[in-house]
Amino acid sequence: MKKKVTIIIPAFNEVENIIPIFNKIEDVFFTLNYNWDVLFIDDGSSDSTLDVFSKLSDKSNFKFISLSRNFGKDEAIKAGLDHVDADIIITMDADLQHPPTLIPEMINKWEEGYQVIYAYRNGNNPHVSYFNKLFSSLFWKLLSKLSGLKLEEGISDFRLLDKKVVLVLKSLDEYGIFLRGMVKWVGFRQIGIQYVPDERLFGETTYSKKALLKLAIYGITSFSTKPLYAAIYLGFIFSTLSLLYIPYIIISMCYNLEVPGWSSTIMTIVFFGGLQLIMLGVIGVYIGKMFMQSKNRPNYIIQSNNL
Template sequence: MRKLVSIIIPAYNEAENVRHIFDKIKVVFDTLPYNWEVIFIDDGSKDETINTVMALSKENNNVYFLEFSKNFGHQLAVKAGLDNAYGDCVVSLDCDAQHPPEIIPDMLVKWEEGYDIVYTIREEDKRLSKAKRSTSNLFYKLVNSLSDIELEAGTADFRLLDRKVVNVFRNFHETEPFLRGLIKWLGFKQHGIHYSPAERFAGSSKYSVKKMIHLALHGVTSFSIKPLYTAVYLGLSMSLLSLLYIPYVIYAFYSHIEVSGWASTIMTIVFFGGLQLIMLGIIGIYVGKMFMQTKNRPNYIIRSTNLKDQS
C-alpha cells in the first residue's frame, strides 16, 4: 500500500501563487511512488486566495483547504495544517514557490532512511539586499546567543515531519509557537538539507523588518530566560559603574567646584531611564506570554473547510 504524503501550505494574499505551486508539486509527485494531498491554509487573506483554492479543490480530489476567520499569522497557519494533516509524513512549505518542491524527493529519501525530521537550510540569496541578508544573519545570531536552542543560519519553515512527530506537535497549545525552535527542541532523529531559494513567483514578501524583529524576540523568549538574567547583569554592571562617580562627588564637595550645566544630568537620566524601560519591557514580554496563555483561547478559528474530521 502506498504511503500518504500530506503537504501543508499557509497562504496569505497568495491568489496568484496557488495554482503555480500546486502545478509544481504535481509535477514532482507524478514521478514518485506515493499518494499525496495538499492542504492550503488561508490565513485571513484579503484577496481571492480562498476562492482560488476552492476552485482548485473542485478540480482535484486531493486538494483541501482550511479558511481562518481572520489573520492569525504564519506560524499558527502551519500549526493548523499539522493539526489537520493525517499523512504518513507531512511536508510544510510556503505558497510563493521560494521553497522549491523539487527538494521534496530528497527529503523523502532521508525520511525512508529513518530520519523523523528533515529540515531545510536556505543558502544565502545573493539577489537579496545586503541589509536584508545582514538582518537575517543577525536574527539567527540573536536567537542562538540568547536562547537555549541552536539554529543553523538559514533554517526555513520548509520541512518534513514523520507521523509520530506530528502527533507530538498536536499536544502543543502555545499561543505563539516558534516552530523552528520547537523543531530543534523536540529532538528525534533529524537531518538538514541545503537548498537554493527560488524566485518568488508573484506578489511580495509578507515578512517586514518589524515582523522579523518580533519573530526574533518571540523566539528568544519562548525557549530561554537568559534575557532576564542579561537584564539583571546589565543593571548590576551599571550600578557598579555608578560607584565610580563617588570620588568625583567627594572631590567636588571639598574643592567647592560648581556643578556646571544640566545637559550631562539629563543625558544620564535619559540613559538610565531607557535602560530601565528595556528591562521592564523584557519582563513584560514574559508576563504578557503568561497572561495570553492563561486565557486558554483557541490558537486559531476555522471559518470553513472541506476536510472531514479524521480524529
C-alpha cells in the same frame, strides 16, 4: 501499501501562486510511489484566494482550511498539523520560493530513518541584497545565541516531519507558537538540507524587518529566560559604575569645586530612565505571554474547510 504524504501550505494573499505551486507539486509526485494530497491553509486572506480554492475543489488531492481571520503563519501551519493524518507531513510556503523539486530528496532522507528534515537557505542567495544577507546573518546568530537552540542561518518553514513528530506537536497548546524553534526543541533524528530559494513570481513578501524583529522576540522569549538575566547583570554593572562617581563628589566638596550640573544630570537621568524602560519592557513581554496563555484561547479559528 503506499505511504501517504500531506503537504501543508499556509497562504495569505497568495492568489496568483496557488495553482502554480499545486501544479509543480503534482509534477513532482507523478514520479513518486506515494499517495499524496496538499492542504492549503487560508490565513484570513483579503484577496480572492478562496475563489481559487473552488477552482481546485474537483481534484481529489486538494484540501483546504479557511481561518476566520489572519492569525499568523505559524498558527496557520499548526492548524494544518492538527488536522492531518499521514505518514509524512511536509510544510512549505506558497510563494514558490521553496522548490518542490527538493521533496524527493527529503523523502529519501526519511526513508533512511530521519524523522525531521528541514531546509535552510544557502548563503549565496541571488535574490537578496548584501545588506539583507548581513541583517539575516546577524538575526539568526542572535536568535540562536539567546534562545539556546541551534538554528542554522536561514532556516525556513520548508521541512518534512514524521507522523511521530507531528503527534508531539499536536499535543502542544502554547500561545504564540514558534515552530522553527519548536521543531528543533522536540528532538528526534534531524538533518538539514541546504537549498537556494527560487525567485518569487507573483506578489510581495510579507516579511519585513519589523516582522523579523517580532519573530526574534517571540523566539527568544519562547525558549529562554536569558533576557531576564541580562537585566539583572546590567543592573549590577551600572550600579557598580555609579560608585565611581562618589570620589568625584567627595573631591568637589573638599576643594569647593563647582559641580557642573544641568546637562550631565539630565543626560544621566535620560540614560538610566531609558535603560529601566527597556528592562521593564523585557519583563513585560514575559508577563504578557503568561497573561495570554492563561486565557487559554485557541491559536486559530476555522471558518470553513473541505476535509
